[in-house]
Amino acid sequence: xxxxxxxxxxxxxxxxxxxxxxxxxxxxxxxxxxxxxxxxxxxxxxxxxxxxxxxxxxxxxxxxxxxxxxxxxxxxxxxxxxxxxxxxxxxxxxxxxxxxxxxxxxxxxxxxxxxxxxxxxxxxxxxxxxxxxxxxxxxxxxxxxxxxxxxxxxxxxxxxxxxxxxxxxxxxxxxxxxxxxxxxxxxxxxxxxxxxxxxxxxxxxxxxxxxxxxxxxxxxxxxxxxxxxxxxxxxxxxxxxxxxxxxxxxxxxxxxxxxxxxxxxxxxxxxxxxxxxxxxxxxxxxxxxxxxxxxxxxxxxxxxxxxxxxxxxxxxxxxxxxxxxxxxxxxxxxxxxxxxxxxxxxxxxxxxxxxxxxxxxxxxxxxxxxxxxxxxxxxxxxxxxxxxxxxxxxxxxxxxxxxxxxxxxxxxxxxxxxxxxxxxxxxxxxxxxxxxxxxxxxxxxxxxxxxxxxxxxxxxxxxxxxxxxxxxxxxxxxxxxxxxxxxxxxxxxxxxxxxxxxxxxxxxxxxxxxxxxxxxxxxxxxxxxxxxxxxxxxxxxxxxxxx
Ligand code: G4P
Numbered sequence: 001x002x003x004x005x006x007x008x009x010x011x012x013x014x015x016x017x018x019x020x021x022x023x024x025x026x027x028x029x030x031x032x033x034x035x036x037x038x039x040x041x042x043x044x045x046x047x048x049x050x051x052x053x054x055x056x057x058x059x060x061x062x063x064x065x066x067x068x069x070x071x072x073x074x075x076x077x078x079x080x081x082x083x084x085x086x087x088x089x090x091x092x093x094x095x096x097x098x099x100x101x102x103x104x105x106x107x108x109x110x111x112x113x114x115x116x117x118x119x120x121x122x123x124x125x126x127x128x129x130x131x132x133x134x135x136x137x138x139x140x141x142x143x144x145x146x147x148x149x150x151x152x153x154x155x156x157x158x159x160x161x162x163x164x165x166x167x168x169x170x171x172x173x174x175x176x177x178x179x180x181x182x183x184x185x186x187x188x189x190x191x192x193x194x195x196x197x198x199x200x201x202x203x204x205x206x207x208x209x210x211x212x213x214x215x216x217x218x219x220x221x222x223x224x225x226x227x228x229x230x231x232x233x234x235x236x237x238x239x240x241x242x243x244x245x246x247x248x249x250x251x252x253x254x255x256x257x258x259x260x261x262x263x264x265x266x267x268x269x270x271x272x273x274x275x276x277x278x279x280x281x282x283x284x285x286x287x288x289x290x291x292x293x294x295x296x297x298x299x300x301x302x303x304x305x306x307x308x309x310x311x312x313x314x315x316x317x318x319x320x321x322x323x324x325x326x327x328x329x330x331x332x333x334x335x336x337x338x339x340x341x342x343x344x345x346x347x348x349x350x351x352x353x354x355x356x357x358x359x360x361x362x363x364x365x366x367x368x369x370x371x372x373x374x375x376x377x378x379x380x381x382x383x384x385x386x387x388x389x390x391x392x393x394x395x396x397x398x399x400x401x402x403x404x405x406x407x408x409x410x411x412x413x414x415x416x417x418x419x420x421x422x423x424x425x426x427x428x429x430x431x432x433x434x435x436x437x438x439x440x441x442x443x444x445x446x447x448x449x450x451x452x453x454x455x456x457x458x459x460x461x462x463x464x465x466x467x468x469x470x471x472x473x474x475x476x477x478x479x480x481x482x483x484x485x486x487x488x489x490x491x492x493x494x495x496x497x498x499x500x501x502x503x504x505x506x507x508x509x510x511x512x513x514x515x516x517x518x519x520x521x522x523x524x525x526x527x528x529x530x531x532x533x534x535x536x537x538x539x540x541x542x543x544x545x546x547x
Pocket of ligand 1: 041046163273274
């Protein structure tokens with residue numbers, strides 16, 4: 001009989017030892033990351049190039065031919081086709097050198113950044129991708145804040161160096177001053193745009209000359225020592241001098257490449273390159289593997305759970321319905337946190353206490369799927385979800401584990417959701433509840449219980465449209481949205497008693513979330529600041545407390 005971690009107690013101690021060693025080995029092979037960027041910075045392009053270097057073990061229907069990507073990113077939903085946007089997120093796994101790398105991909109459209117927030121909760125590292133001409137952009141700043149909360153290492157790739165960009169020193173300065181993150185440039189660009197000639201690698205003191213790799217091909221790197229006389233025939237002297245002078249400034253005034261600061265999320269290694277021409281991607285990947293962290297211990301309510309804990313544990317970070325409309329299925333994405341996951345395993349569901357046999361775990365999402373036989377910490381598996389899993393749920397074997405939940409982030413648009421047809425009320429309520437559980441949208445309610453229509457609270461307008469569309473197509477309910485004109489939500493620390501103590505407050509609306517906790521809605525930041533000034537004793541959170 002195949003042994004599983006449940007029955008280790010009955011196993012030969014030598015076999016237990018062997019299983020433990022093999023688990024440690026698998027854990028040390030794993031690397032996992034998500035890319036944070038603003039749309040158009042080149043996330044899809046960089047992902048494509050990264051996959052070129054790794055034998056793509058699993059590819060989750062995400063990266064498609066460029067032209068096609070724009071039109072139809074995934075066809076799980078009609079709305080994606082109509083709007084030509086990517087709503088779904090996926091997981092890609094590839095092997096490179098001796099590592100297995102999991103890239104937790106996120107939706108391309110910023111209105112779905114809630115999804116990205118949750119995916120970041122499952123990532124051990126983040127790659128911050130910037131367009132050299134644009135520098136830091138709003139979506140990147142927002143997602144960076146989530147990384148900061150989790151203190152995960154951030155690796156910066158400054159993209160599109162083959163196009164005219166901002167001064168590299170200014171780009172670093174922006175990261176330092178605006179994000180409060182120390183920087184260490186691992187390589188330094190020689191020129192930019194038409195005059196981009198390559199980079200100087202600071203560790204090796206070598207110049208890597210810029211060349212455009214053919215589409216779909218790995219790049220051929222030409223490297224020369226910085227004092228190689230041949231260099232002056234290949235690179236204009238003034239460009240090289242400028243780059244070397246700037247490196248001197250960095251050597252004197254900048255900080256060192258300190259691994260500890262990288263791992264605590266205080267220092268970001270910075271790489272300059274051009275994803276489209278496949279320049280600088282491989283050195284980036286090599287350095288990333290050296291400097292990034294493997295699967296980390298996860299906080300549970302009973303302390304941290306290390307990945308080498310013998311038995312399996314994991315948590316649901318994302319739910320997705322109808323990825324395959326033909327089957328009307330729902331998939332729960334589970335991040336493996338400890339132990340070895342095996343097909344057909346019976347696990348415990350921490351929230352409900354139920355035992356669940358996981359007979360068809362999947363490793364490929366989107367159009368192509370395969371049943372997975374095993375998975376290790378840092379990997380992501382997809383489980384069929386007939387409504388039993390919610391975001392943040394823990395699954396485990398052995399001694400009880402319950403991971404700390406995933407916070408909800410502050411919505412920015414609010415709208416009443418009206419159901420004009422009373423006979424459809426049951427379906428309406430079912431649909432709203434299921435979409436909330438799935439995390440498609442946050443739901444708030446008026447404090448006055450008699451007003452039963454829900455308030456949809458979302459990060460982007462499209463999120464609301466998706467909910468309306470799905471209520472119509474999946475639950476047969478036509479609804480109407482009535483915008484509310486609020487822009488900011490804050491949870492009150494201490495709940496209703498804390499709010500009662502403050503007494504009457506002005507210029508905000510008090511509503512409650514699905515857990516009946518008070519939420520204050522403000523028309524703008526100015527009104528929020530006013531409240532903070534009037535009541536400095538109140539503690540307000542932009543992130544919902546974890547339940
Ligand atoms: P995203 O997923 O972050 O939204 O960005 P995506 O990779 O789709 O890239 C956005 C645009 O930027 C694409 O151009 C892409 O080719 C271009 N791009 C990405 N990396 C680089 C780079 O290193 N240099 C240059 N010059 N361009 C880059 P597009 O015209 O919108 O699409 P396409 O016609 O190339 O398909």
